[in-house]
Amino acid sequence: MARAGLRKALAGWAGFGILMCLLPLVVSTGTLRIFIFANFLAMFAMSWDILSGRTGYISFGHPFLIGIAGYTTAMLTYHLDVSLMLSIPAAVIAAMLAGTLFFVPALRTRGTYFALVTLAFMELLYGLTQVVQPKLTGGTRGLSGLPAVVSGAVPNYYLSFLVMFVIGISLWLIVRTRIGTALSAIRMDEDAVKSTGLNTTKLKLFAFMVSAAVAGVAGALYVHYLGSIAPRGIFEVNFLFTILVAALLGGAETIIGPIIGAYFLTFLLEFLRPYIPGTGRYFIYGLVALVLYYYAPKGLYGILAALLGRLKPDRPGT
Amino acid sequence: MGYIVVQGFLLSGLYALIAVGFTMIFSVGRVLNLAYGVYIMLGGYAYYFAAQVLGMPKTVAFLFAVLTGISFGVLTYLVLVKRLQHDPIAVEISTLILAVVMQSLVILVFSAAPKSMWPLIPGALHYEDLSITNNILLAMVVSWVVLGGLVLFVHKTHIGRAIRAVSMDRKGAIVSGIDPQRINLITWAISGALGAIAGVFLATYTQLTPDMWVAPLIIAVAVVIVGGIGSIIGSLVAAHIIGFMETITTTLITPELRGVFTMLLIITVLVAAPKGLFGKEDL
Amino acid sequence: MTALLEARNLFKRFGGLAAVKHLSLHVDPGEALGLIGPNGAGKTTIFNLIMDELKPDSGEILFRDVDITRKPTHERVKQGIVRTYQVPRPFADMTVAANIRVGMMPDDLGSMMRHGPDLAREREIGLSVGFGDRELAMYPGELSMGDLRRLELARNLAADPKLLLLDEVFAGLTVAEIGQISDLLVAHKKQGLTYIIVSHDLRSLAPLVDRVIAISFGETIAEGSFSEVIENEAVQKAYLGN
Numbered sequence: 001m002a003r004a005g006l007r008k009a010l011a012g013w014a015g016f017g018i019l020m021c022l023l024p025l026v027v028s029t030g031t032l033r034i035f036i037f038a039n040f041l042a043m044f045a046m047s048w049d050i051l052s053g054r055t056g057y058i059s060f061g062h063p064f065l066i067g068i069a070g071y072t073t074a075m076l077t078y079h080l081d082v083s084l085m086l087s088i089p090a091a092v093i094a095a096m097l098a099g100t101l102f103f104v105p106a107l108r109t110r111g112t113y114f115a116l117v118t119l120a121f122m123e124l125l126y127g128l129t130q131v132v133q134p135k136l137t138g139g140t141r142g143l144s145g146l147p148a149v150v151s152g153a154v155p156n157y158y159l160s161f162l163v164m165f166v167i168g169i170s171l172w173l174i175v176r177t178r179i180g181t182a183l184s185a186i187r188m189d190e191d192a193v194k195s196t197g198l199n200t201t202k203l204k205l206f207a208f209m210v211s212a213a214v215a216g217v218a219g220a221l222y223v224h225y226l227g228s229i230a231p232r233g234i235f236e237v238n239f240l241f242t243i244l245v246a247a248l249l250g251g252a253e254t255i256i257g258p259i260i261g262a263y264f265l266t267f268l269l270e271f272l273r274p275y276i277p278g279t280g281r282y283f284i285y286g287l288v289a290l291v292l293y294y295y296a297p298k299g300l301y302g303i304l305a306a307l308l309g310r311l312k313p314d315r316p317g318t
Numbered sequence: 319m320g321y322i323v324v325q326g327f328l329l330s331g332l333y334a335l336i337a338v339g340f341t342m343i344f345s346v347g348r349v350l351n352l353a354y355g356v357y358i359m360l361g362g363y364a365y366y367f368a369a370q371v372l373g374m375p376k377t378v379a380f381l382f383a384v385l386t387g388i389s390f391g392v393l394t395y396l397v398l399v400k401r402l403q404h405d406p407i408a409v410e411i412s413t414l415i416l417a418v419v420m421q422s423l424v425i426l427v428f429s430a431a432p433k434s435m436w437p438l439i440p441g442a443l444h445y446e447d448l449s450i451t452n453n454i455l456l457a458m459v460v461s462w463v464v465l466g467g468l469v470l471f472v473h474k475t476h477i478g479r480a481i482r483a484v485s486m487d488r489k490g491a492i493v494s495g496i497d498p499q500r501i502n503l504i505t506w507a508i509s510g511a512l513g514a515i516a517g518v519f520l521a522t523y524t525q526l527t528p529d530m531w532v533a534p535l536i537i538a539v540a541v542v543i544v545g546g547i548g549s550i551i552g553s554l555v556a557a558h559i560i561g562f563m564e565t566i567t568t569t570l571i572t573p574e575l576r577g578v579f580t581m582l583l584i585i586t587v588l589v590a591a592p593k594g595l596f597g598k599e600d601l
Numbered sequence: 602m603t604a605l606l607e608a609r610n611l612f613k614r615f616g617g618l619a620a621v622k623h624l625s626l627h628v629d630p631g632e633a634l635g636l637i638g639p640n641g642a643g644k645t646t647i648f649n650l651i652m653d654e655l656k657p658d659s660g661e662i663l664f665r666d667v668d669i670t671r672k673p674t675h676e677r678v679k680q681g682i683v684r685t686y687q688v689p690r691p692f693a694d695m696t697v698a699a700n701i702r703v704g705m706m707p708d709d710l711g712s713m714m715r716h717g718p719d720l721a722r723e724r725e726i727g728l729s730v731g732f733g734d735r736e737l738a739m740y741p742g743e744l745s746m747g748d749l750r751r752l753e754l755a756r757n758l759a760a761d762p763k764l765l766l767l768d769e770v771f772a773g774l775t776v777a778e779i780g781q782i783s784d785l786l787v788a789h790k791k792q793g794l795t796y797i798i799v800s801h802d803l804r805s806l807a808p809l810v811d812r813v814i815a816i817s818f819g820e821t822i823a824e825g826s827f828s829e830v831i832e833n834e835a836v837q838k839a840y841l842g843n
Contacts, residue, residue: 032380054408055444058407058410058411060414079429080394081376085432095364101585105585105588105589106585106588108588108589109409109588110412111406112351112352112406112539113353113412113539113542113543115410115589116352116535116536116538116539117543117584119532119535119536120536120539120540120577120580120584121581121583123532123533123536123577124577124578124581127574127575127578128575128578129570130574131574132575187407208546237417237418237421237529238533240414241414241415241418244411244416248411257491258427279422279426279429279430280422280424281422281426282418282419282421282422283419283422283423285357285418285424286415286416286418286419287419289406289415290412290415290416290419291416293408293411294398294401294412297408298404301571
């Protein structure tokens, strides 16, 4: 029974992959660039989801992880001309290390305390990158003129999509295992999980490491796509908001949900952009997000699943 | 040196006020409220609007700020929390989104540029080579008065005792005839008021900026983590530790790094003594 | 024969109140020990201490002669101690089968990833508490109190325990449900399972237990067979008041 479900799902992934690979043939470069952003947002959202969506430890610190990776690769390539083959893995390692140093003690807290402590990490870096060694970090203006991994809309589209796709399938396969079930159980009742003989600290650490690794890869690649990095834009609440809303509107705890959510949100924001003045953007985005979240807390994935009644193999507990 | 001592005490009083307003909601509703930072921001902007834009007298403007805090607190409770309170994750998320919405609204109405607030009491006290602005002195006095009033309220008045009852044992309180929803409403209103008051003083002490809802939340969580849950003494001690650390950093190093040592303190406490200094339970 | 579980001189205070005072108890392998006492006597606190949901201010806990006082909850469960809760705590967004699956999981990330769930064993455990395929696919929200208690038992049995701590397992059940659970407990006792049972329902408790301890205000006030303890004057006073 599970095998047939797996085969159907893998077919779904393959179909999605093929469709998206054909995309550059039918859309303009401008639209492709929107898709590129959507791919990166999907990676950020999935990174958030495998930790926070699953275990219920709502992290407000993912910009911290993304930023550490981004700054590491930016500084290595900008100041030391390090090749991307080295700087990007270094960035991932940096994200995981820094993350461990900060997040692991934070995992001793729960709920909103955890959220706020992780938010504090982001705020910390916002201050530090501007003030500490501004020659290295570029201070308030940041660093620009960073080397690109590939040039042009189409190659960047394929790169971002490929990485997103690989990450997506890998995470999806991981959460289909009993680890996914255990992590979801932590969200539902962590103490009850402990009393079934599972070491929840080990499980949370695993989820966190995976989350940090994904954030690191995505963050490093994103920075090279943009060609620049600055404190404003990465260590800010609006960015955090975008990642969270993408994951939640798509459907938290499902890995596929964040992908759907990232695409949906990116295009929604593109659609709304011409109608709203620059400064008020997040006001409208926020209101829309609030209303959508209020009425559909399980997100688009939840709505689709209810309609089709068939996407269940990914949900824990079947 | 004397400056640091004095300024440290003054700031700590304000931080204690911020932390207590924050934990009040949690102990009653078992729900932490990110929007608390928004009360602080709204309190500051409301006062600014009334006093500096509309030119109202300071006491009226202050009252206006407090009313804004109360209204927003009640509104948040009725619209969001009441429906979602069984799901703490949903509350965290929706109050974050709400904070982003309010921050953007403030940017729309007031612009993103930081604003300097006129002090509530201009001038400064001078003693030898020390000078303390009257404003921060007023902030400290008001903070302690409010804190003291809160303690009296919670121990001596009927409603205050009801609040304590609900925070200790919700079911028991219901059985005694207390309506927890009404108590929640009152607590959120009080929290809104406390936040607004803190906001007015915080804004005059630093600056008015649309993102000023973040720092107080971090201070509040730092105070609770360092001081320990369930301990007022812990909160007061922690507020002073953090207040002094920040004052020292701001004066002797650089203002931007003020949060760094607070952050390090949080991490150290979490690693070495997760219950905090006076905490009775685990976080 | 050494005791399966031994608690020595446990002391736990909350603020000014001593919930458990110099309490010692033991339970032998294959024995069913009843723990009775008025509300607030400290019975659930004792369970919490045994499971490391609370840390004692002083005292030791030994399981099969090994000092487990410093061990965290999941380690104690792995040694073989499990518990049910006064108010059942199922994993609400998962099916009954998945609940059992979590109970059965080895604490090993590699194994969790490489091997899928053992559906046959899940069925077996479900059946051992009376759940068929239909129930296995249901969600806790659709279950009665009796079913929820059986679910907790199933989840616990999935961990292959030696000692089962039952906290008011009869509360909120119909007479029929009580009978069901009793039969289950008796059946598993025959297979060697050891119990400590906390219950207000003395009538349901009586046929299950070999020995009873009565607690009041955190201290043992009587110990012996069921009838001995029930007829004890101090016990009656504790229940009925002065």
